[in-house]
Amino acid sequence: MKKYLRVYLFVLSLLMVNLYAAAQEQNHDFEISKNLDIFSELYKQLDLNYVDDINPGELMKTGIDAMLGTLDPFTNYIPESKIEDYKMMTTGEYGGIGALIHKQGDYVVIAEPYEGFPAQKSGLIAGDKILTIDGQSAKGKSSQDVSKALKGEPGTTVTLEVERLNETKPVRIELKREKVKIDNIPYYGMLNDRVGYIKLNSFTQNAGKEVQNAFTELEENNDLQGLVFDLRGNGGGLLNEAVNIVNIFVDKGELVVSTKGKESVRNKSYYTMNKPVDLKIPLVFLVDTGSASASEIVSGAMQDLDRAVIMGQRTYGKGLVQNVLPLSYHAKVKVTVAKYYIPSGRCIQAIDYSHKDNEGYAHKVPDSLINEFETKDGRKVYDGGGIEPDVYIEPLKMSPITQSLFMKYIIFDYATKFYLEHDSIPPPGEFVINDEIYNDFMDYVQGREDFTYTTQSEKTLERLKKIAEAEDYLSAINADIDTLEKKLAVNKNDDMLTHRDEISEVLAIEIISRYYFQKGQVKESLDFDPEIKKAIELIEDQEKYSEILSPPSKTN
Numbered sequence: 001m002k003k004y005l006r007v008y009l010f011v012l013s014l015l016m017v018n019l020y021a022a023a024q025e026q027n028h029d030f031e032i033s034k035n036l037d038i039f040s041e042l043y044k045q046l047d048l049n050y051v052d053d054i055n056p057g058e059l060m061k062t063g064i065d066a067m068l069g070t071l072d073p074f075t076n077y078i079p080e081s082k083i084e085d086y087k088m089m090t091t092g093e094y095g096g097i098g099a100l101i102h103k104q105g106d107y108v109v110i111a112e113p114y115e116g117f118p119a120q121k122s123g124l125i126a127g128d129k130i131l132t133i134d135g136q137s138a139k140g141k142s143s144q145d146v147s148k149a150l151k152g153e154p155g156t157t158v159t160l161e162v163e164r165l166n167e168t169k170p171v172r173i174e175l176k177r178e179k180v181k182i183d184n185i186p187y188y189g190m191l192n193d194r195v196g197y198i199k200l201n202s203f204t205q206n207a208g209k210e211v212q213n214a215f216t217e218l219e220e221n222n223d224l225q226g227l228v229f230d231l232r233g234n235g236g237g238l239l240n241e242a243v244n245i246v247n248i249f250v251d252k253g254e255l256v257v258s259t260k261g262k263e264s265v266r267n268k269s270y271y272t273m274n275k276p277v278d279l280k281i282p283l284v285f286l287v288d289t290g291s292a293s294a295s296e297i298v299s300g301a302m303q304d305l306d307r308a309v310i311m312g313q314r315t316y317g318k319g320l321v322q323n324v325l326p327l328s329y330h331a332k333v334k335v336t337v338a339k340y341y342i343p344s345g346r347c348i349q350a351i352d353y354s355h356k357d358n359e360g361y362a363h364k365v366p367d368s369l370i371n372e373f374e375t376k377d378g379r380k381v382y383d384g385g386g387i388e389p390d391v392y393i394e395p396l397k398m399s400p401i402t403q404s405l406f407m408k409y410i411i412f413d414y415a416t417k418f419y420l421e422h423d424s425i426p427p428p429g430e431f432v433i434n435d436e437i438y439n440d441f442m443d444y445v446q447g448r449e450d451f452t453y454t455t456q457s458e459k460t461l462e463r464l465k466k467i468a469e470a471e472d473y474l475s476a477i478n479a480d481i482d483t484l485e486k487k488l489a490v491n492k493n494d495d496m497l498t499h500r501d502e503i504s505e506v507l508a509i510e511i512i513s514r515y516y517f518q519k520g521q522v523k524e525s526l527d528f529d530p531e532i533k534k535a536i537e538l539i540e541d542q543e544k545y546s547e548i549l550s551p552p553s554k555t556n
Contacts (some may be wrong), residue, residue: 072353078332092204096151098180108146115517118175127416128162154179187522188214194225195536203237203294208244226282226539236293246301247272256301259321261338283308284535292316300342300387306377306549310389317350317385344373350385378551401495402502411510414444419514428524433504
């Protein structure tokens, strides 16, 4: 009798669990149905009763964006009008004129034409201010608005009127749009006789194949003894391309990354599938706070598999996986469906968007919740978001005057002036900012009435004055403050000489880009890059390189 009673109670408990689950699911479905009905009715009432006419599409997108904004910054609505931007992110291709642009004052300016595409072939140059697009004024338009107008189906035309330095009248240029393909690799080459370099900007289609081809070419044509692989500023892209890149340097069958989501269908593991190209060459991967997503999968996997030394700063910490799902009327939604886990088991996500404070802000994983993991050979690594480099390098900081010259487009504008006055310059690596060029630049800056900047010392002194005034000490120290201000003003006048080397580096890179485009810009920057120098030093010091990747010694 007791046996049957136990069976009865067990079946009854199962039934109650199932009924509870069904009730919960039914309640969840009801909540969805109820809130959709409320939203639909609200939308209808606004359309019927709001005092002014409303734009239905704009209002709906605002509502959708606000709703998704409560989740995480990577779950996004993609209306039909933005599909081309989405395609560009995944394929690196779009229909347009092929140029970078930025806003400068009331107008959008050509920042950099891509070599070999309509903007460059038609004669547009960096510094051209876009006055009209197909006869419509571009004054006051945002960079986003102008970008949308410049993009379009390959084969269609767009006519621009631009204001160009040293031209008295607007220049009219007609362009035929083409399919523009942005290179994953803007530059690769040799840093010296034995150390190669590959700069990867994105993970769009075929990135893995492009990296393999670049590496193979470097290996076949040189006495390659090491490689610096640059992922700084690379915001990521396609997961499968990250796996393909890792596969170049690690053996077939290695786990690169796993995804784990709410539904079991999202739980997947990605392994290297092909024969590697090189298992032994020393590798240094450069990363920074702008290295995210696929960049973190690659650098994290290479670290966990003890295959490369990671150098730079801690990466961004984007460990959330998005899938793009179709919606009605050709729209799409990019939804976070899982998290990334690299071979050691670490999750690379830095911010916990599932738990927000009372003001709606999400925060980084606290130190108390950081966990220890081990690489393949037993080195200690930690989660908590992003990839902590094996060799940390303090990021380079510009002086206030250099920052101001750059951010206020003084260097950019001077490079435009220089380009229009000089037909050619020596190639990257040979071009230098000599005394004649730098003195001309100083004269140019002196003539710019809009150029001002504030040093950190001036900011600190201003804060001191406010505190002293609040505490009734200002009158007692006023004379001393005046003396300090005069001394700072004298020193500030000498800043362009004090920071000549730093300013010259930035100026040279900007001028080089006018003649040799992005490839030349990257190549020129390598000569001034302290992290590149440290990476070369590490590769050439094999004892230190091996020591970093060696497992900790174990004692009994």
